[in-house]
Amino acid sequence: MSFEIPDDRQYQESHEWAEETDGVVRVGITDFAQDELGDVVFVELPDEGDAVTQDEEFGVIESIKAVSDLYAPVSGEVVAINEALFDAPELVNDDPFGEGWMLEIDADDADELDALLSADEYEDQIA
Amino acid sequence: MPLQTPPLRGIHDDRGAKFTEFGGWDMPVEFDSIRTEHEAVRTDTGKFDVSHMGQIHVTGPDATTLMQRLTSNDVTRLDVGDSQYATITNEDGVIIDDTVVYRLPDGDGDRSDGSGDPTYLFVPNAGTDEATHERWISYRNDFDLEATVDNRTDEYAMFAVQGPSAPDLVEEATDESITDLSRFEAQYATIDGVDCWTARTGYTGEDGFELIVPWTEAERIWSLFDCQPCGLGARDTLRIEAGLLLAGQDFDHEDDPRNPYEAGIGFTVALDTEFVGRDALAAVDEEGVDEKLVGFQLIDRGVPRHGYDITTTESRVIGSVTSGTMSPSLEKPIGLGYVPVEYADPGTTLQVVVRGQSKKARVEPLPFIDTV
Secondary structure, three states, X not given: OOOOOOOOOEEOOOOEEEEEEOOEEEEEEOHHHHHHHOOEEEEEOOOOOOXXXXXXXXXXXXXXXXXXXXXXXXXXXXXXXXXXXXXXXXXXXXXXXXXXXXXXXXXOOHHHHHHXXXXXXXXXXXX | XXXXXXXXXXXXXXXXXXXXXXXXXXXXXXXXXXXXXXXXXXXXXXXXXXXXXXXXXXXXXXHHHHHHHHOOOOHHHOOOOEEEEEEEEOOOOOEEEEEEXXXXXXXXXXXXXXXXXXXXXXXXXXXXXXXXXXXXXHHHHHOOOOOEEEEOOOOEEEEEEEOOOHHHHHHXXXXXXXXXXXXXXXXXXXXXXXXXXXXXXXOOOOOEEEEEEEHHHHHHHHHHOOOEEEOHHHXXXXXXXXXXXXXXXXXXXXXXXXXXXXXXXXXXXXXXOXXXXXXXXXXXXXXXXXXXXEEEEEOOOOOOOOOOEEEOOOOOEEEEEEEEEEEOOOOEEEEEEXXXXXXXXXXXXXXXXXXXXXXXXXXXOOOOOOOO
C-alpha cells in the first residue's frame, strides 16, 4: 500500500508531520500513522498557551484498538489546537495532512526543524 | 515459538488484512476498518475466521459422564443437535475457560446419526486446546472412564457468519434448510459438497451461524460467503457491546480468578450435577458474591482500557477495567470491570482513572445493546 507523503513539510520518526509558516509550526500525524492506528476515536491535546518540548509528549491519540503518544517536533508555545477533533476525531483518518491537523506551535527555535526527516527520508523509514 | 496460522492466512493477507498474535495464533485483526466491519455485522453480515478456537471431540460410552464432570452446565439436557454455553472450573470454582458444548449425532460424529456412543464437540478458547485436551485425558484416566478425547483443532477451520442477514446468506449456501434452527441448535449441512457442522451460535450478539469446516476445504467455503470479512478487532467491540466475556481479560484464572457468579454467567452452573468446582460454587451460590462484573459508560471524554483503575467518587480504588472500547454502535466509551456489589447497581456513579485523570462513569445494565 502506498501512502501520501507531501514534500512541503517535515517528519518525525514517531510519525508526526510539521509544517512551518513564519515560525509557527502546524503538527499532525501522517497518512501511514492513521492507517496503522485504524479508526481514531479520541485525541487528547494540550491547551493553548501550554509549552511543549521537542521530542516530548504533547498529547495522546486513541483508535478503537490502540493508544499512542504524540511527540512535539519543536519546542515552543501552543498557539492553536484543532478543537474540531474533539467532536470529529475521524478527521485524522479522513484528512491527516489537512483537516486532521492537531496543533500549532510558536517555535522557540525554528532551526530545531532541521533535525526532522524530509519526505524522502520518511518514505524510506516506512518502506 | 512460531505462531500457528489459520488455514486462510494467505487469503487474508491478499485481502489486505492486518494481523495480530492471539492465543499463539497469527490472526487477522482488521481488514478494512473496525468501524466498517462492526457496522456490517450490526446491519447486514460479516464473516470471521475464528479457526484459532479449539475443537475437542469426545465420544465413547462414558463421554457424557466425562463432559458432565468437567463442564459446569448439564450436558444431559442436550439432545443431538443442541449446544450449551458452559464454563470449565477448577476445584475452587474459578473459571479456567468458557466454552460451547455441542452434541453431535451419536456415533462417530459424522453425518450418520446411528445408535453409536454419545458424541460431543466443544470449543475451548484460542491457545488453551492442548491444556484442555490434557485435562480431559487426565480426568478420564483418573475416573477410569471409557471415552475417546481427540484434539481436532488442526483438522477444522471455524467461521462465524454473523449479522441480521447472515441466516439467509448461510441458507443460500447450504443444501439443507438451516433457518428453522433455534438459537444454540446445530446440524450438519452440505455446503458445496462439504459436510459442515452448522450451528446457530456466535459471539457478536447478532443472529448468525458458526461453521466448522474441514481445514482442507476452508478456502472454498470461506469464499462462498459474499460479505464483509471481519477481524478480531471488530469481534472485540461487538462482544463488549453484547456484554460477552473475553477469556484472559474478563476472567483469568491466574491473574484475576473469578467464578461464574461474579462474572455474571451463573446460568452456566448446574448445581444439581457433579463437576469439578461444584461444591465451591454451591457455597458461593449460598453466600452470594462480594464483587461482580458490571458494564459502565464513561460520561467524561476518554476511552476505558484494560487495567485502568475503577474508583468511587471519593477516588478510592475498588476495581479495574477488564475490557473497554469506544462503542461503534453507541458512539460512547464503554467498558466492563469487577466492583463490590454495593457499587454494581445500574445508575451508580463511579470513576475510571484514564492516564492519571479521574473520569466520571455510570454503571449500565448489560448487555449494552439488545440484539438476539
